[in-house]
Amino acid sequence: MCELCEKYGDNGGRWYLNPENYARPLYKKVEKGKEKEPMILTELQGPFYYKPLIELKDNPEAFEKMREGYSKFHETMGGQVVSLEDAKKMVEIAQPIARMDCICRRITRATLEDGEQRPRTCLGLGVGMFRWEEWPERYKGGVEFLSTEEAKEHIEHWHKRGMVITIMTFGTPYIGGICLCDYPDCLAIRMRLDYGIKPMLLKGHQVAKVNYEECTGCGTCVQRCQFGAIKMEVTTKKSNIDMTRCFGCGVCTYACPQDAISLIDREKLPGLKEEW
Amino acid sequence: MIPQIEIDKNKCATPYECKKCLQICPQAVFAVAPTKVERFKETAPEDYEVQAVFKDKCVLCMDCVKVCPTGAIKVKVGSS
Numbered sequence: 001m002c003e004l005c006e007k008y009g010d011n012g013g014r015w016y017l018n019p020e021n022y023a024r025p026l027y028k029k030v031e032k033g034k035e036k037e038p039m040i041l042t043e044l045q046g047p048f049y050y051k052p053l054i055e056l057k058d059n060p061e062a063f064e065k066m067r068e069g070y071s072k073f074h075e076t077m078g079g080q081v082v083s084l085e086d087a088k089k090m091v092e093i094a095q096p097i098a099r100m101d102c103i104c105r106r107i108t109r110a111t112l113e114d115g116e117q118r119p120r121t122c123l124g125l126g127v128g129m130f131r132w133e134e135w136p137e138r139y140k141g142g143v144e145f146l147s148t149e150e151a152k153e154h155i156e157h158w159h160k161r162g163m164v165i166t167i168m169t170f171g172t173p174y175i176g177g178i179c180l181c182d183y184p185d186c187l188a189i190r191m192r193l194d195y196g197i198k199p200m201l202l203k204g205h206q207v208a209k210v211n212y213e214e215c216t217g218c219g220t221c222v223q224r225c226q227f228g229a230i231k232m233e234v235t236t237k238k239s240n241i242d243m244t245r246c247f248g249c250g251v252c253t254y255a256c257p258q259d260a261i262s263l264i265d266r267e268k269l270p271g272l273k274e275e276w
Numbered sequence: 277m278i279p280q281i282e283i284d285k286n287k288c289a290t291p292y293e294c295k296k297c298l299q300i301c302p303q304a305v306f307a308v309a310p311t312k313v314e315r316f317k318e319t320a321p322e323d324y325e326v327q328a329v330f331k332d333k334c335v336l337c338m339d340c341v342k343v344c345p346t347g348a349i350k351v352k353v354g355s356s
């Protein structure tokens with residue numbers, strides 16, 4: 001069981017399907033809306049704060065020490081990969097759902113998903129979204145409220161185009177968003193893959209496996225994996241998924257024209273069940 | 277060695293609007309963010325800043341230096 005399910009799951013269920021994790025308590029009233037501002041600025045400046053860590057890349061010992069600190073912080077703000085099937089269950093629990101601009105891509109590539117030329121990808125969840133107009137910089141370009149059905153279509157559309165579905169928490173375990181992400185513009189994928197900040201993006205509850213009898217070696221899936229887990233084995237003319245690298249996003253399963261890849265439960269594989 | 281990348285803030289006035297280095301870098305080294313955030317207000321273009329963040333990934337291709345219209349970026353081989 002993943003650590004988050006252990007702590008926040010509902011009777012052994014997946015933590016993100018527990019309705020309690022969508023009901024963030026609205027603690028104390030924010031005085032004149034003052035306290036929130038630095039948090040939003042911190043969020044928008046996110047990558048700037050990783051510079052001290054990245055500067056240490058040449059010094060493995062010091063890097064490792066600092067990495068632990070960053071990982072600790074992300075235990076309160078991070079996420080996990082989810083399958084399309086689970087994401088559809090999530091939007092049945094979460095209300096309201098608002099489509100908004102992807103903050104990572106705005107930071108890393110200076111693109112704004114304006115809803116016309118570049119349709120938005122991110123989904124913000126929860127009653128906090130009703131107050132989006134208070135912080136126009138955070139919600140640049142505005143937000144658009146979606147019905148459950150529209151949210152399902154939205155997620156499916158981007159997932160089939162190759163995006164990884166992830167959950168983002170704001171004050172773990174409270175779920176703040178469902179994101180549609182790719183490398184390198186998604187900071188969560190990037191911080192996990194390149195710098196080992198594990199709680200920023202845990203692997204999903206499933207893992208992909210190729211059925212060698214069905215695979216024709218067309219190579220389509222290889223181009224799709226955002227985690228570099230798939231290679232083409234030239235001699236056998238089959239694709240090979242390194243299941244220890246796979247995050248279980250499912251993108252490859254939808255890309256395969258032969259239906260040769262399936263997602264299986266991580267916990268059914270003793271060698272992978274502790275691998276998040 | 278991690279490359280040294282410096283950006284002259286005085287030359288790079290409105291990075292979010294220019295965005296040339298951010299979009300050309302094959303290694304996605306740069307990040308842009310507002311330097312302040314206010315309630316009920318979008319941040320002005322002058323209050324943004326671009327920084328070289330993922331410097332360990334830089335391959336010193338110099339594409340960013342070439343594309344920058346104001347000559348704000350300097351990239352050098354790192355020294356210890």
Ligand code: SF4
Binds near residue numbers: 104180186187188
């Ligand atoms: S986590 Fe993914 S979708 Fe969300 S803001 Fe980052 S890249 Fe965009």
Ligand code: SF4
Binds near residue numbers: 245
């Ligand atoms: S192998 Fe498939 S399921 Fe696994 S991470 Fe890559 S695309 Fe996702």
Ligand code: SF4
Binds near residue numbers: 215238259
């Ligand atoms: S897309 Fe399917 S058939 Fe093609 S290489 Fe991948 S697993 Fe094989």
Ligand code: SF4
Binds near residue numbers: 300301303304
């Ligand atoms: S030199 Fe090349 S790799 Fe390095 S930051 Fe500039 S564009 Fe990116």
Ligand code: SF4
Binds near residue numbers: 296298349
């Ligand atoms: S290309 Fe030059 S002027 Fe444009 S954003 Fe980058 S550093 Fe600033």
